[in-house]
Amino acid sequence: MLRAVYRALWWLVAPLAVLRLFIRSRRERGYREHIGERFGRAKGRLPEDAAPLIWVHAVSVGETRAAQPLVAALMQARPDARVLLTHMTPSGRATGEQLWGDRVLRCYLPYDMPHAVQRFLHAWRPSLGLVMETEVWPTLIDECRRTGVPLVLTNARMSARSYKRAARFGNATRDVFGGFSRVLAQSPSDAERLTALGARNLAVLGNLKFDMATPPELVARGHAWRAAIGTRPVWVAASTREGEEPLVLDALAALATEDALLILVPRHPQRFDEVAALLEKRGLRYERRSQWAQPAAAAAAQAATPRRLPETVTVLLGDSMGELGAYYAASDVAFIGGSLLPLGGQNLIEACGVGTPVLIGPHVFNFSQATADAVAAGAAVQVADPADLAKGLGELFADKPRRTAMAAAASAFAARHRGATARTVEVLTALLED
Numbered sequence: 417m418l419r420a421v422y423r424a425l426w427w428l429v430a431p432l433a434v435l436r437l438f439i440r441s442r443r444e445r446g447y448r449e450h451i452g453e454r455f456g457r458a459k460g461r462l463p464e465d466a467a468p469l470i471w472v473h474a475v476s477v478g479e480t481r482a483a484q485p486l487v488a489a490l491m492q493a494r495p496d497a498r499v500l501l502t503h504m505t506p507s508g509r510a511t512g513e514q515l516w517g518d519r520v521l522r523c524y525l526p527y528d529m530p531h532a533v534q535r536f537l538h539a540w541r542p543s544l545g546l547v548m549e550t551e552v553w554p555t556l557i558d559e560c561r562r563t564g565v566p567l568v569l570t571n572a573r574m575s576a577r578s579y580k581r582a583a584r585f586g587n588a589t590r591d592v593f594g595g596f597s598r599v600l601a602q603s604p605s606d607a608e609r610l611t612a613l614g615a616r617n618l619a620v621l622g623n624l625k626f627d628m629a630t631p632p633e634l635v636a637r638g639h640a641w642r643a644a645i646g647t648r649p650v651w652v653a654a655s656t657r658e659g660e661e662p663l664v665l666d667a668l669a670a671l672a673t674e675d676a677l678l679i680l681v682p683r684h685p686q687r688f689d690e691v692a693a694l695l696e697k698r699g700l701r702y703e704r705r706s707q708w709a710q711p712a713a714a715a716a717a718q719a720a721t722p723r724r725l726p727e728t729v730t731v732l733l734g735d736s737m738g739e740l741g742a743y744y745a746a747s748d749v750a751f752i753g754g755s756l757l758p759l760g761g762q763n764l765i766e767a768c769g770v771g772t773p774v775l776i777g778p779h780v781f782n783f784s785q786a787t788a789d790a791v792a793a794g795a796a797v798q799v800a801d802p803a804d805l806a807k808g809l810g811e812l813f814a815d816k817p818r819r820t821a822m823a824a825a826a827s828a829f830a831a832r833h834r835g836a837t838a839r840t841v842e843v844l845t846a847l848l849e850d
Contacts, residue, residue, distance in 0.1 A: 446506025460539025638745025
């Protein structure tokens with residue numbers, strides 16, 4: 417009954433979903449492109465293409481970057497196979513293009529309607545499907561099971577909050593999660609909740625995001641930026657979400673360290689101008705990264721030092737894509753966004769991998785295990801609110817030995833948890849060979 421209601425609702429929601437695409441395209445033009453793909457109308461593969469196709473669904477930027485080491489390892493393990501990347505957002509699609517160019521195929525995942533999903537599967541004929549982390553689409557799972565496409569929930573996580581919501585639907589939820597061919601969980605607690613929801617053939621393989629090594633050229637770029645900034649304290653507020661920037665700026669205003677520089681990096685590129693307007697409204701002197709340090713034209717110039725950043729500049733607005741590792745490398749302390757408001761937090765692993773001490777807010781239900789482990793390792797500290805954030809920053813800026821110890825703990829924490837990619841590839845290649 418619930419399944420019939422769900423499918424019927426999609427017929428009602430689909431026109432509104434298209435309208436929403438056009439509304440969102442006013443801020444990010446990519447939403448009005450390739451709309452046919454969202455209904456399964458993709459060009460697909462040529463009929464004579466008999467190579468195995470590994471299909472990887474990564475919703476947006478974060479999931480696409482998390483999939484990077486896995487996709488690279490799969491391409492190395494099975495050079496005879498093609499890889500298809502599907503996304504839900506233009507920024508995710510752009511990130512995939514930036515990372516792999518023409519080496520992979522790409523399109524949008526269709527809306528979860530039977531005919532759209534059937535057209536998608538018929539056009540691409542995948543040999544194996546992977547969905548990342550928490551992507552659960554009942555019709556997609558049903559159609560993959562019906563057509564014999566093994567579908568694997570990869571790097572799977574299930575927060576206590578999401579578990580409570582899903583468990584309300586009882587047998588319907590168990591039927592959905594039971595439709596995955598395999599479930600590869602990040603942690604034992606994720607595995608326990610997923611099993612209770614009906615997942616089968618489950619294994620705990622770790623978190624793929626620990627294998628996301630920041631490219632050396634990005635680290636060098638961050639160090640070059642730091643040389644141009646000078647010796648004053650620097651902190652980055654990374655992947656901030658709507659409504660959170662005012663709280664970050666409140667923390668900046670409350671800082672006892674008056675000469676500190678904030679590098680403010682909104683998570684979504686369509687909000688760069690909005691955040692710039694907020695800085696102007698607050699009367700803060702800021703500079704855009706895109707105007708201060710132009711992107712390097714060649715690999716040899718990637719570590720070139722930009723012009724000196726004036727000490728009167730209080731905020732450097734990180735209006736660029738794919739440079740988060742450089743922002744971390746340029747900073748003494750990283751605050752991880754999405755966590756001062758009840759948004760679930762963002763990934764702190766990349767900051768730890770670069771060796772940057774981490775502060776993170778109280779709302780981390782999407783990354784609860786990684787956050788708890790980082791705090792226990794001495795790599796991160798949780799703060800309660802903007803005032804507590806300012807206090808934590810001030811304490812770290814004033815205590816270099818503590819920052820050094822946290823930096824070492826962060827690097828060790830990231831290194832200790834690597835290896836999920838190799839374990840995942842072993843499972844997936846065995847499925848391809850079945």
